Amino acid sequence: MSADGSPRSFSALLPALAPERGRIFSVYLSATTSALTLSALGALAAWGVGHAVVERTLPGTAWWVWLVVLVAARAVLTWHEMDRSHAVAYRVLARLRLVLFDSYSRSVPARRREHSGRAAAVAMDDIEKLEFFYAHTIAQVAAALTAFLAALVAVLLVLPPAGAALAVGAVLVVATVPVLARAARRRGAEEQQQRAELSTQIVDALGALREVLSYGLAEAVTTQALRTTHRATRAGRRRGTIGQLVSGIRDLIVTTTVLAVILVSATAAGVLGGDARISPATLPMLVALALAGVAAVADAATTLTQLHPLTASAARVDRALHRPPVVIATGQARPVPNGPLGLRLRDITFSYDDRVEAISAWSAEIGPGEHVGLAGRSGSGKSTLIALAARLWQPTSGTIDLFTAYGQTVPLRDVDEHALRNTIAFVDQEATLFHGTVRENLLRGAAPVSDDTLRRTLERVDAIGWAPLDLSIGQGGLALSGGQRARLALARALVRQPRILLIDEVTASLDAETERVISNALAAYRGTVLIASHRSGTLSAVSRVITVDGGVLTGTP
Known part of the structure; x- marks a missing residue:
């Protein structure tokens, strides 16, 4: 595995989280239901507005009832999703730290001349970053892609050309993920490495506090820590610049996709001339569905782009969890004889x-x-x-x-x-x-x-x-x-x-x-x-x- 890690590092940690897979999946179900409810709410509202503007009549009672139901459901689902994901996050955090401790207890770090500050950085900094990824981010990305597929199917059923425009836009958005991915991952790994180095320096300084004071090293320690912090900040700033560039490209694709759907839908509705194949009242609903779909893909792509700093964390945790033991158990587990030994x-x-x-x-x-x-x-x-x-x-x-x-x-x-x-x-x-x-x-x-x-x-x-x-x-x-x-x-x-x-x-x-x-x-x-x-x-x-x-x-x- 490379020093800066790779996306495979995330899947490598899944066996350690096997007992939590059911709970992680339940977070996905909650997030997906919430996302689909929001898409349905937007489509329903757009349909009502289009109906009122084009046909000059207010929607019927059923429309209002469904609107209230979806608003209430969205509020409840949002609360349930956040509550569930926070509970799972604590379990993921505890699970990873338990298996990490088990790995260290079997491998005795002192034999390999390792620094406790680096071990502390893995146990505290890296795992705390990863807990949110496994408990929340995975579910959010999967829910966003599910919401996109639902919106795509709905648009294709109503107007296939609009669905095709939505599909092309989604593909272009996804294509932005690997753009400059290697550079972003390298900067993310550099940032994490500097933060781990900072943890090492702080552990050294606190562990030798008397020596630091007696030898007058406080200024030197502070200067060294500030330099490391500046290097971490500089790497983070460069990574942020790359992310902003890709985000700007992605926003342009989303805007173009929505305009394409509007153009195709307006043509099909006869707004731009020609025979109408769909009711003009349907136009706002199609635009709302397309916007929800492409926005969901954009959110997922943005999240995936921002994961690059975590690949290094996942790689370090994976290496820590698979340290070779210094004592290999035979599996016999024989009892100790009685009496003096x-x-x-x-x-x-x-x-x-x-x-x-x-x-x-x-x-x-x-x-x-x-x-x-x-x-x-x-x-x-x-x-x-x-x-x-x-x-x-x-x-x-x-x-x-x-x-x-x-x-x-x-x-x-x-x-x-x-x-x-x-x-x-x-x-x-x-x-x-x-x-x-x-x-x-x-x-x-x-x-x-x-x-x-x-x-x-x-x-x-x-x-x-x-x-x-x-x-x-x-x-x-x-x-x-x-x-x-x-x-x-x-x-x-x-x-x-x-x-x-x-x-x-x-x-x-x-x-x-x-x-x-x-x-x-x-x-x-x-x-x-x-x-x-x-x-x-x-x-x-x-x-x-x-x-x-x-x-x-x-x-x-």
Whole structure:
């Protein structure tokens, strides 16, 4: 797929919206009924005016009744269509974000060195633009084309030459859609790309706000954001110019088509001389139908022309929804064995995308209930091994098994996902705390437990004195120090009562007292522990240390 996307990108997202197809179709039915009602209302009014002017008599009672009915129906249908489309829009928005989150949860963006700002632009900006397209625009375009076909059939039945003129005009209007389409799509893609880049810059600036202020970068960040905004605005202005040019051509075709229908109809009615083949009173109705028909096609063409910026959005969302997973499920979903569990890693090899191997033919065994440390220089593969043991990633080759003291073994990749997450807890050096209270963070993903249990867990990490359950910790734990965040992250893992605890460099940048507290909490933990660390104080609390160098086992003190 090209970088700027193509109209096929819209259809590529339809499988993700399969549960909403019925609702989207119902919006089309409402929009079509409303459009046909408006066309019928215009034709009826024109017929009444023509009848009154030519025959000098007012329409009968039935005409007035139908006029009132159509006016009331149009009002009700317009309200129903907008109400229905807004409801569907929210469902489309939620559906796309759910499948997007599912895709990211299976692909782990950090492995591919992607920027969170670009992911945020897809999740927020691109999907918000597409929700209106699927919930409203598709129905409007389809309803407009249906209304045109209805008007064309009606005109052909009354006066075939007028219908032919209407058909030719509609074809010419449709032909304006691909005119300069490539240039419009390119400008639209450029505009969306600049907006995505702006999101990236803002995420960077907000994430490094202290550095921005301490290094005096505020002016540079603002200047960069303004330049990106100007580039996006310039691309949007160029796209708008192209759209105005095509719109002017389209308006000229519509006007010419209506004049052609008037000329043909007036000739057939004998207004311009010759024998009359139709009543002059029918002339206004034919013109009204032709105008409604060609205007519907023009509206649909205008909408299609304005979709070019969305093709890039649809392409980005499509790529995000079809990211290759880093863990491929086998479909067996085997249960976790009962009792204490150990980890067995055999000939593990792993690489990040196109980089050299981070782990090469690495093997180790951690017995049930054993506490083992991974030591080694930065970049040696310690964190990678922890992530592989947590099944956040999948080894390129080799196997990882869970096993019991009685010899029962099950491959890690075959374990049921829900059961696995209840069995293994992972605490990262940069573990994220969520906006909310201490209680809400401790219960994230855990089964409901009492406040007394939560307090006892906080006591295990020496946090009960400064972490009341109702304390609001701010976004990402901003209200806490680094050591406090580390303790709370460990407490969150312990609340889940896992049988295997995986720790990655949690004490790397902590003070000695916090390191001691965390080491004591881990030492008191009765399950299996695998902890990666370069600090001797942390490693002294485990029963065995494995030194790792580029994924190679070099020692087992």
